[in-house]
Amino acid sequence: MKKGVAIVWFTHDLRLSDNAVLSAAIERHEQIIPVYCLNPQFHQSTQFGFKRTGSRRMQFMLESLADLKSSLTAIGAHLQVELGDPVECLVKWVKATGASCIYTKKEVGFEEIELQQRLMKELWKCNAELTAISTSTLFHPEDLPFGVRDVPDIFTDFRKRAERETSIRKTLAKPDQLTTPSLPECVIPTTEQLGYEPLATDPRSVLAFHGGESEALQRLAYYCGDRKLLSSYKETRNGLIGGDYSSKFSPWLAQGCVSPRSIYEAVKHYEQTVESNESTYWLIFELIWRDYFRYAMKKHKQKFFRLGGIQGKRVPSDRNLELINCWIEGRTGVDFVDANMRELRATGFMSNRGRQIVASYFCNDLKQDWRVGAAYFEEQLLDYDVASNWGNWAYLAGVGNDPRGNRYFDIDKQARQYDGAGEYRKLWGR
Ligand SMILES: Cc1cc2nc3c(=O)[nH]c(=O)nc-3n(C[C@H](O)[C@H](O)[C@H](O)COP(=O)(O)OP(=O)(O)OC[C@H]3O[C@@H](n4cnc5c(N)ncnc54)[C@H](O)[C@@H]3O)c2cc1C
Structure with a gap:
């Protein structure tokens, strides 16, 4: 009753x-x-x-x-x-x-x-x-073959067991009616009323992101729709320019405007009606990474935010304001790093490739306290998500869930591989 x-x-x-x-x-x-x-x-x-x-x-x-x-x-x-x-x-x-x-x-x-x-x-x-x-996860915690304390510390172990032993629950229908006491209609404040400076939209932004479930479902239909973008996701996902190289679901996922299970069902539908290939699987694979950081955070709690991370390792703790400000403002002199940092500041978004590069540079080349970089991302990112942000930063700083330890990115090599013609650096040049 x-x-x-x-x-x-x-x-x-x-x-x-x-x-x-x-x-x-x-x-x-x-x-x-x-x-x-x-x-x-x-x-x-x-x-x-x-x-x-x-x-x-x-x-x-x-x-x-x-x-x-x-x-x-x-x-x-x-x-x-x-x-x-x-x-x-x-x-x-x-x-x-x-x-x-x-x-x-x-x-x-x-x-x-x-x-x-x-x-x-x-x-x-x-x-x-x-x-x-x-x-908010793809795998429901009660369906996983391990409890929170036994979540594997290596992603591949987590993924393999979860994929083998857990089925993903069906999505729940949207309610068609709500019974509620009689309440006044309220007004949602504006950013200015909350004390924020209005910011202009940069035409170079990968996408004109707008919040809300309706926009999220439109983006899902677009990415898993007729243009077949999903069919080549694995090949394009390391791109840097434009809306189509990756799904761009992250800002909506972070606010819960769409659930990972709804994305999973859209991918399965695509696999049944259009095609199933490595790319279609790879989007699910990335959503499993998202789940993984959530479960790892549940397991390790505050350790996730400590300088030495879940491994308790000794890593640089410097906080040189001059170096940090150069990194933030895109003035390090390393053009690929600078271009990515300018994109973040101007739009609130940065590609996954870019995030790995600038984070590695911050930790390994500038040798600064990685948590300062993570906190700056927390402020700026449109898709900020506590577990994905701090988990990825800790991973790149070598104190997180990575058996290989230090993750060093050779920036010149990365620039040649992912921006060979220099288009991205030109787009975000001064
Ligand atoms: C230093 C650093 C900080 C990051 N901070 C965040 C953050 O605050 N919020 C956030 O959502 N992602 C974060 N990521 C992960 C990743 O960069 C973004 O999820 C991705 O770039 C978003 O673009 P997309 O939706 O087009 O991704 P796609 O490539 O289309 O991937 C689909 C979805 O899979 C999930 N996903 C993909 N890669 C990862 C990953 N490495 N870790 C966790 N989930 C992933 C995201 O939910 C994403 O929307 C971070 C990565 C790094 C290296």
Whole structure:
């Protein structure tokens, strides 16, 4: 039997389709109140001196919220957007509505987990509870053949066992109606109202990214559609210029505007109706990397953010401001590194190849504290995702999940191989 009112606290799951949090709340409760909290922490700086969320990602988040709001309105509910500490905002909602339960997404980052624990304690005092549900991975944690503590420390071991012993759950249907108490319609603030400087769009950007589930599904249909881009993904994925060399799903995945399972189903459909080849598999392979960093972070928790990483290794701890600023501003004098850093600053995006190169340069050539580089990426990236960002940085700094240790990239060789004609460096030259 369904019980009273529940709150669905949206975080990095800004979608209606394949949203296990929303589906569970609807299944168990008569009325649902959808809430999103704009946490002031988003605008604060980290210990490394960069903002947690830069202007471009904030804009993308607000667009994603606007899209979620209109999708919810279409099925009968008004999204409530709160500005403030999530614990205070949510407790206020519980007290005002008598909700017995808050549903939300299970988190992997330790700060996010701490926040949920703080909320749980406060809810206890109001006779309410928090239910956190996994909804952001390809492989569901309960289906994996190992528990969190036994997640293999080598990606290939994780992938092989997961692929062999786990089947991927089907996506959940988008709800067609929500029953909700009568609530006012709220206004989503603008980036300027939140204190961000408006930033111009750079015409050289790989894509005009806009947040929201509708845009994510359009991009999915485009990439897995008639132009057959997916058929050559493995060959093009190391590209640097334009929208088509890779899927560009990452900003939408990071805000949860689309689930990895929806992408998986689109790829399977493509394999059945168009063709199945190494490239179609390779997109799934990359999504497994995404899963892997999430599970590795769940296992190693804070160790992921330490200088010595999960291996506890000794690595450079220097923080030379002059060198770091040259890297940030694309003034190192190494043209391939500089071009990539300028692209990031001007657009919030950088290719996977570029990210590997500039991160290797930061750690191995400039020999700086890798966490400063990771924190700068955290501020700038449109697709920032705590596990993928810190996991990849630690990997490249030689303190993460890489059995081979140090990952040194010969920048000249990389430039010759991936930008032989110098087009990319010309595009992002001064
Ligand atoms: C130093 C560094 C920092 C990074 N920070 C982030 C980050 O904050 N957020 C983020 O989503 N990705 C991050 N990545 C991974 C990767 O660079 C991006 O996911 C990718 O470039 C996004 O473009 P795409 O969607 O076109 O990728 P595609 O090549 O089309 O791949 C499809 C999807 O697979 C996943 N994926 C691909 N490569 C990786 C990878 N190496 N690790 C984890 N997932 C992967 C992403 O979800 C991506 O959207 C980082 C990589 C490096 C080297």
